[in-house]
Amino acid sequence: MLDDVVLAGVRVLGGPPSDVELRGGRITAVRAAGTSGAALTRVAGTGLVMLPALVDLHTHLREPGDEEAETIASGTRAAAAGGYSDVFAMANCSPVTDSPGRVRHIAETAARTASCRVHPVGAITLRLEGQDLAPLTAMADAGARMFSDDGRCVDDPAILLDALTTSRAAGTVIAQHAQCGSLAPSGQINAGPAADRTGLPPWPAVAEETIVARDVVFAGATGARLHICHVSTAGTVEILRCAKQRGWPVTAEVTPHHLLLTDEQAAAGDTIHKVNPPLRSAADVVALRAALLDGTIDAVATDHAPHPARRKGTGWCDAAFGMLGLETALAVVAEVLGEGGEPDWSLIADAMSHRPARIGGIDAIAGRPLTPGEPATFTLVDPNANWTVDPTEHQSLSANTPFAHFRFRHRVVATVVESRVTADHCGLLAAPGSAALRDAPPRHRANGARDHLSYPGRNC
Numbered sequence: 409m410l411d412d413v414v415l416a417g418v419r420v421l422g423g424p425p426s427d428v429e430l431r432g433g434r435i436t437a438v439r440a441a442g443t444s445g446a447a448l449t450r451v452a453g454t455g456l457v458m459l460p461a462l463v464d465l466h467t468h469l470r471e472p473g474d475e476e477a478e479t480i481a482s483g484t485r486a487a488a489a490g491g492y493s494d495v496f497a498m499a500n501c502s503p504v505t506d507s508p509g510r511v512r513h514i515a516e517t518a519a520r521t522a523s524c525r526v527h528p529v530g531a532i533t534l535r536l537e538g539q540d541l542a543p544l545t546a547m548a549d550a551g552a553r554m555f556s557d558d559g560r561c562v563d564d565p566a567i568l569l570d571a572l573t574t575s576r577a578a579g580t581v582i583a584q585h586a587q588c589g590s591l592a593p594s595g596q597i598n599a600g601p602a603a604d605r606t607g608l609p610p611w612p613a614v615a616e617e618t619i620v621a622r623d624v625v626f627a628g629a630t631g632a633r634l635h636i637c638h639v640s641t642a643g644t645v646e647i648l649r650c651a652k653q654r655g656w657p658v659t660a661e662v663t664p665h666h667l668l669l670t671d672e673q674a675a676a677g678d679t680i681h682k683v684n685p686p687l688r689s690a691a692d693v694v695a696l697r698a699a700l701l702d703g704t705i706d707a708v709a710t711d712h713a714p715h716p717a718r719r720k721g722t723g724w725c726d727a728a729f730g731m732l733g734l735e736t737a738l739a740v741v742a743e744v745l746g747e748g749g750e751p752d753w754s755l756i757a758d759a760m761s762h763r764p765a766r767i768g769g770i771d772a773i774a775g776r777p778l779t780p781g782e783p784a785t786f787t788l789v790d791p792n793a794n795w796t797v798d799p800t801e802h803q804s805l806s807a808n809t810p811f812a813h814f815r816f817r818h819r820v821v822a823t824v825v826e827s828r829v830t831a832d833h834c835g836l837l838a839a840p841g842s843a844a845l846r847d848a849p850p851r852h853r854a855n856g857a858r859d860h861l862s863y864p865g866r867n868c
C-alpha cells in the first residue's frame with residue numbers, strides 16, 4: 409500500500425507542480441509544490457502528469473475459453489501497465505457471458521486473479537446468436553452494468569428494441585457493435601481504394617452507419633441509453649452529432665488505432681492491421697479526432713483483442729480480426745491529441761476516465777476527481793519518455809500490437825488503485841518507507857528492471 413506518502417512535484421491534469429498527499433487510501437491534500445508536511449515519506453514525481461486512473465469500456469480478456477490468447481490475470485496486468493484501474497470484459501468468451509452465473513463466474517475469477525477491477529459485460533442475445541434476448545435483468549442483478557454482443561451486431565431491430573427497453577428498466581446501457589450483416593457479410597478491408605487495390609472483400613462505411621442511424625432513433629424513442637462501440641467513419645460522427653443535438657441518450661467510443669492508423673497501412677497486407685471495424689481513410693481519421701475533441705465521441709476505448717501469433721500468421725482472409733490496445737492507448741491518444749506537443753490532459757482524463765466511468769455506471773468508484781477526500785486511484789505519466797514500443801515487454805500473453813517499434817513521447821509509468829500499486833514500471837513508488845511493490849505481480853518488477861526511463865534522483 410502507498411500510504412502516508414507525498415507525491416512531490418506532480419502535475420495534476422498537467423497543471424502546475426503540486427505535492428499530493430496520500431493517507432488511508434485517499435488523497436488528503438493537494439498543495440503547491442514544496443509546501444507539504446515533512447512527516448510524510450516523499451516520492452519524487454517531479455514533472456510527471458497525474459491523471460485519474462483510466463477506465464476501458466471495451467476489453468476482450470478471452471477467459472474463459474481462449475486462455476492461449478489472454479487470461480483475466482494477464483489481460484488485467486496489461487491494463488494496469490497501461491494505466492487502467494477498471495476494464496469492462498466483453499461477453500464473447502466461450503462459454504458466452506449470457507447468464508447471471510456466467511457474470512458471477514467472471515467477477516469471482518477476477519477477484520482471485522486480476523490486477524485491476526473487472527466489470528463483466530453481459531451478452532444481449534443468448535450465445536451471441538442474435539435470436540433470443542439474454543436474461544438482462546437477472547444479469548444486471550448479478551452485477552452487469554453493460555450489455556453487448558460485441559464481435560457481432562444485433563441486426564434484428566425488434567430484438568435490439570426489446571434489449572433497449574429492458575436495459576432502461578434495469579438502469580444499464582446497451583453497447584452496439586454496428587455492422588449490418590447483409591451489407592458487410594464478409595468484409596475484410598475498408599471499401600474504396602484499399603479494397604480496390606488489394607482485391608479483398610470490401611467493408612463499406614454504410615454498413616456501420618445504417619445500424620448507427622437506426623439505433624440512435626431507437627434510443628431517442630425509448631429513452632434507453634445506447635453506446636456505440638468503436639466508431640470508425642466520418643458518417644457515423646455526423647449521425648451521432650445529429651442524435652446528440654436532439655438530446656437522445658447516445659454515447660460513443662473510438663479506439664486509439666482508429667485515431668492514428670489508416671487503410672493505407674492495411675492495404676500493405678500485414679495482418680497485424682486486420683481489425684473490425686477496419687482501419688478507414690485519412691479523412692475518417694480527421695473526423696474521428698475532431699469528434700473526440702468536440703465531445704461528439706465521448707470516450708476512448710481500446711477494443712483490446714489479443715490473438716496468438718498462429719491466428720495472425722496466415723493469409724489475410726484467414727487471419728483473426730483485432731489488435732492489442734491496453735498497453736499503448738494512453739501514448740497513442742496523447743500523441744494524436746498533442747500533435748507532437750503537450751495534449752490537453754483534462755480532455756484525456758475526460759475521454760479515458762471520467763466519461764467511460766459514467767457510461768459504464770461505475771462512477772461512484774472510478775474516474776473520480778483528483779481532489780482531497782477522493783480515493784488514491786491514479787495514473788502517473790511521463791510526458792517526455794520518448795520510448796519505443798517493444799511487444800516483448802508487454803504483459804499481454806499475445807503480441808499483436810500494430811504499434812511495435814513506434815516511438816511515442818508519453819508513457820504511463822505507474823498505476824495506483826485505492827493506494828495499491830498495480831503497476832510501477834520504474835520502481836518509482838518503491839521508495840524507502842513504502843511497501844508498494846510487495847503487492848505487485850513479480851513480472852511487473854522484472855519489466856521495470858528493463859525500463860529505460862529516468863527521473864530526477866532516480867536511475868532505472
Ligand SMILES: [Zn+2]
Nearest residue numbers: 558559585637
Ligand atoms: Zn466490436
